[in-house]
Amino acid sequence: MATINMPRVFIPPPMRPLTAGEEVVEVAGANIAQVIENLEQRFPGMKERLCQDDALRPGLSVAVGDSVATLGMLQRTGPDVEIHFLPAIGGG
Amino acid sequence: MATAENPKYKVIGTRPVRHDGADKVTGRAKYGADIKLSGMLYAATLRSPHAHAKIKSIDTSKAEALPGVRAIVTSADLPAQGDRIVELGEGAANMRHLTANVLAREKVLYKGHAIAAVAADNIHIAEEAIKLIEVVYELLPPVMDVRKAMAADAPILNDDIRTASVGSAPAAKDSKPTNIAKHFLFEKGDIAAGFAKADVIVEREFDTAMVHQGYIEPHNATALWNTDGKITVWMSTQGSFSARQQTAELLKVPISSVKVIPTEIGGGFGGKISVYFPPVAALLSKKSGRPVKLVMSRASVFEATGPTPGSHMKVKLGATKDGQLVAGEAWIAFEAGAYTGSPIGPACMCVFACYDLPNGRVEGFDVCVNKPRTNAYRAPGSTHVAFATETLVDEICEKIGMDAADFRIKNAAKEGVRRVDGPVYARIGMVETVEAIKNSDHYKTPLEGKYRGRGIASGFWFNCGLKSSASATVNPDGTVSLLEGSTDIGGSRVGIAMQLAETLGITAEEVIPTVGDTDSAGYCDVTGGSRVTFATGIAAIEAAKDIQRQLVERAAMIWEVDVAQISYRDGGVHGPDGKFLSFKEMAGKLHATGGAVIGRGTSSAATQGGAFGTHCVDVEVDPELGKVQILRYTAAQDCGTAIHPSYVEGQIQGGAVQGIGWALNEEYWYDERGEMRNATYLDYRIPTCYDVPMIDTIIVEVPDPQHPYGVRGVGEVPICPPPAAIANAIYAAVGVRMHDLPMSPPRLSAEILKKK
Numbered sequence: 001m002a003t004i005n006m007p008r009v010f011i012p013p014p015m016r017p018l019t020a021g022e023e024v025v026e027v028a029g030a031n032i033a034q035v036i037e038n039l040e041q042r043f044p045g046m047k048e049r050l051c052q053d054d055a056l057r058p059g060l061s062v063a064v065g066d067s068v069a070t071l072g073m074l075q076r077t078g079p080d081v082e083i084h085f086l087p088a089i090g091g092g
Numbered sequence: 093m094a095t096a097e098n099p100k101y102k103v104i105g106t107r108p109v110r111h112d113g114a115d116k117v118t119g120r121a122k123y124g125a126d127i128k129l130s131g132m133l134y135a136a137t138l139r140s141p142h143a144h145a146k147i148k149s150i151d152t153s154k155a156e157a158l159p160g161v162r163a164i165v166t167s168a169d170l171p172a173q174g175d176r177i178v179e180l181g182e183g184a185a186n187m188r189h190l191t192a193n194v195l196a197r198e199k200v201l202y203k204g205h206a207i208a209a210v211a212a213d214n215i216h217i218a219e220e221a222i223k224l225i226e227v228v229y230e231l232l233p234p235v236m237d238v239r240k241a242m243a244a245d246a247p248i249l250n251d252d253i254r255t256a257s258v259g260s261a262p263a264a265k266d267s268k269p270t271n272i273a274k275h276f277l278f279e280k281g282d283i284a285a286g287f288a289k290a291d292v293i294v295e296r297e298f299d300t301a302m303v304h305q306g307y308i309e310p311h312n313a314t315a316l317w318n319t320d321g322k323i324t325v326w327m328s329t330q331g332s333f334s335a336r337q338q339t340a341e342l343l344k345v346p347i348s349s350v351k352v353i354p355t356e357i358g359g360g361f362g363g364k365i366s367v368y369f370p371p372v373a374a375l376l377s378k379k380s381g382r383p384v385k386l387v388m389s390r391a392s393v394f395e396a397t398g399p400t401p402g403s404h405m406k407v408k409l410g411a412t413k414d415g416q417l418v419a420g421e422a423w424i425a426f427e428a429g430a431y432t433g434s435p436i437g438p439a440c441m442c443v444f445a446c447y448d449l450p451n452g453r454v455e456g457f458d459v460c461v462n463k464p465r466t467n468a469y470r471a472p473g474s475t476h477v478a479f480a481t482e483t484l485v486d487e488i489c490e491k492i493g494m495d496a497a498d499f500r501i502k503n504a505a506k507e508g509v510r511r512v513d514g515p516v517y518a519r520i521g522m523v524e525t526v527e528a529i530k531n532s533d534h535y536k537t538p539l540e541g542k543y544r545g546r547g548i549a550s551g552f553w554f555n556c557g558l559k560s561s562a563s564a565t566v567n568p569d570g571t572v573s574l575l576e577g578s579t580d581i582g583g584s585r586v587g588i589a590m591q592l593a594e595t596l597g598i599t600a601e602e603v604i605p606t607v608g609d610t611d612s613a614g615y616c617d618v619t620g621g622s623r624v625t626f627a628t629g630i631a632a633i634e635a636a637k638d639i640q641r642q643l644v645e646r647a648a649m650i651w652e653v654d655v656a657q658i659s660y661r662d663g664g665v666h667g668p669d670g671k672f673l674s675f676k677e678m679a680g681k682l683h684a685t686g687g688a689v690i691g692r693g694t695s696s697a698a699t700q701g702g703a704f705g706t707h708c709v710d711v712e713v714d715p716e717l718g719k720v721q722i723l724r725y726t727a728a729q730d731c732g733t734a735i736h737p738s739y740v741e742g743q744i745q746g747g748a749v750q751g752i753g754w755a756l757n758e759e760y761w762y763d764e765r766g767e768m769r770n771a772t773y774l775d776y777r778i779p780t781c782y783d784v785p786m787i788d789t790i791i792v793e794v795p796d797p798q799h800p801y802g803v804r805g806v807g808e809v810p811i812c813p814p815p816a817a818i819a820n821a822i823y824a825a826v827g828v829r830m831h832d833l834p835m836s837p838p839r840l841s842a843e844i845l846k847k848k
Binding site: 010011012013014015045048049050052058059060063065066067068069070071082084085086087088089090091092 | 279305469470
């Protein structure tokens with residue numbers, strides 16, 4: 001039977017003390033909200049750094065795969081996808 | 093030739109006359125300064141003469157007593173905001189800072205900071221009244237340099253700022269305030285091991301001056317606060333919905349009570365996203381009971397709106413002698429201006445974005461200084477860092493004896509490459525833009541002559557998706573009225589109309605596009621991030637598909653068949669037994685088949701792929717004067733699919749010219765008191781037609797798979813390569829490596845003298 005891999009979360013350098021230095025962790029979650037909840041379970045303190053009032057912190061964006069997630073916490077993930085927390089980008 | 097990646101279109105790729113062309117060339121188009129309302133008052137703004145001071149008191153009594161003065165506002169009239177952070181569609185705003193930037197509260201943080209505004213019967217009375225307002229200041233030392241502002245003993249601008257980062261721990265409550273508002277860190281691979289593999293390492297420090305977007309039309313707003321509580325604002329803005337939200341948040345009124353009517357816009361380039369005047373004009377209107385108009389002076393546009401930051405950067409690159417990049421490191425500090433918000437995040441993400449770099453480390457800082465609060469400017473942050481990286485690439489190429497185009501092709505980012513900030517690229521066109529330059533007539537033609545040199549450089553921008561809406565109403569004569577809410581800066585109206593026309597199989601001229609106000613059009617995020625042709629285009633395509641579905645249902649009724657037997661293609665509905673009705677024929681049957689057909693579409697889930705450009709420039713340097721003449725310029729850019737090639741070319745040319753100005757002349761020139769000494773177009777020198785040759789363009793089309801027609805944003809990338817391309821050309825001409833912008837005659841001649 002094929003193994004279904006969980007989303008892979010890339011941990012920003014300032015948060016790596018919370019993961020004992022791990023740069024990439026596999027975390028279950030059908031959407032970003034669930035991924036963050038599960039991150040918090042494994043690495044307490046994560047949620048406070050990523051969220052404010054159950055939304056992503058202002059100025060923070062999340063990329064699922066190669067695309068910036070337009071639905072924020074509600075963005076669907078999927079097996080094997082990469083998740084990156086990045087500065088929000090505007091433009092001129 | 094049409095291919096799977098570049099299919100053949102009927103409307104897309106053609107060059108129809110723009111729908112707003114007649115109004116623009118006859119002067120009938122309405123701009124903000126053209127607004128005149130019955131009983132309208134004119135307002136003027138009192139601005140700080142100091143770069144850094146506490147406001148001890150403001151006395152408006154003498155101004156109020158001047159005949160003809162109808163209302164005066166200060167920050168006391170604006171609601172307190174507390175520590176609110178508000179998402180504004182394209183980035184978040186700290187409302188405490190935003191309101192203090194509109195009208196200073198306890199402190200002024202830059203020369204030109206607005207303090208009070210007066211509405212009067214005419215502008216002359218308003219300007220006289222401004223002089224009668226008495227402000228008592230306690231002067232504070234200004235800090236104008238980004239590195240000095242980072243020092244532990246630097247004067248602090250904002251007591252509420254603590255350094256924040258993506259994923260950093262919250263600051264302790266008893267921590268000291270700082271000017272370093274943000275810190276970013278990105279890492280990939282093993283930086284030490286990477287540099288250990290390098291045969292050549294170059295490391296340089298770079299400084300770039302603060303520069304302005306240089307739009308020709310100044311900021312303006314006319315507001316009417318009606319007795320029913322409704323506020324109407326006419327203004328020049330890059331985003332009427334963002335302006336509505338900012339105005340409502342600043343005034344603490346419901347968003348539905350504010351209506352923003354966007355006028356035509358005379359340039360923005362990122363500088364017309366933040367609001368300055370609408371809440372002030374609205375409050376003056378509320379106090380006076382009359383509509384109030386504010387138009388900014390050119391000096392205030394320079395001193396008090398949102399230029400792009402100056403910067404200090406240290407960048408290091410390593411490569412093997414056969415031309416393989418092995419490691420890169422960057423330390424970047426940006427001047428945020430008075431309040432946090434420089435584009436340091438994107439700068440960090442762009443600095444090595446053109447390359448497949450196996451090992452990288454990037455650190456960035458957003459630093460408050462006593463200059464105006466910075467705003468976006470075309471590919472915010474990317475031009476600064478492209479100047480650094482691309483000149484280092486040129487130096488590496490010289491040291492290992494490799495052609496600069498070949499080096500870039502060998503190391504170019506491509507699909508599957510992981511950026512230093514983490515994500516992996518989808519289909520992109522960096523390689524194709526370098527190849528386009530390498531194969532161009534320009535690059536193949538030898539450059540001859542003394543003090544002449546050629547340089548190339550590349551640049552990257554992400555491009556944004558964000559949210560857009562459009563609706564389209566079918567008219568009985570076979571035309572379509574298209575309504576959308578994206579203010580049209582660079583010809584987007586026609587580009588969006590063409591996508592709707594392509595989808596319906598009609599001509600661009602048969603679409604009548606209108607940019608609506610916030611009560612008429614569906615929500616659209618700002619016109620910025622090179623997003624409108626992409627995202628509002630998708631919304632228009634969806635609206636067209638909605639029309640298709642409705643026309644199929646109408647045809648099923650006419651032919652008395654099931655809808656499954658009907659399809660919409662090639663400009664009409666096709667039914668069984670060869671039945672066909674064109675779009676125009678179906679439009680003629682609207683009223684007989686049920687009335688209006690209105691399509692609607694939204695775009696919220698799409699995100700764009702990034703875009704790349706590579707430029708080639710020939711220069712001639714006057715070694716005595718240090719003046720640089722641009723002899724020839726060619727810009728190649730991946731545009732996905734060029735909807736209207738003329739406007740794609742125009743965007744590339746405009747961006748390149750702005751980049752040339754940034755490279756050679758433009759800079760905010762401050763004295764030791766923090767006063768800008770060149771706040772006019774006489775002294776702040778943007779390029780004119782006498783300074784630049786025709787910018788040749790090469791449109792490279794690598795369609796973005798995330799758009800139905802493959803569109804990529806165009807507007808921002810072309811400003812990124814020019815400073816580095818020109819620096820590299822200057823080196824080729826006179827053997828001087830320039831590490832500071834602008835490379836103005838005094839600065840370049842000094843470097844040439846040093847070399848002698």
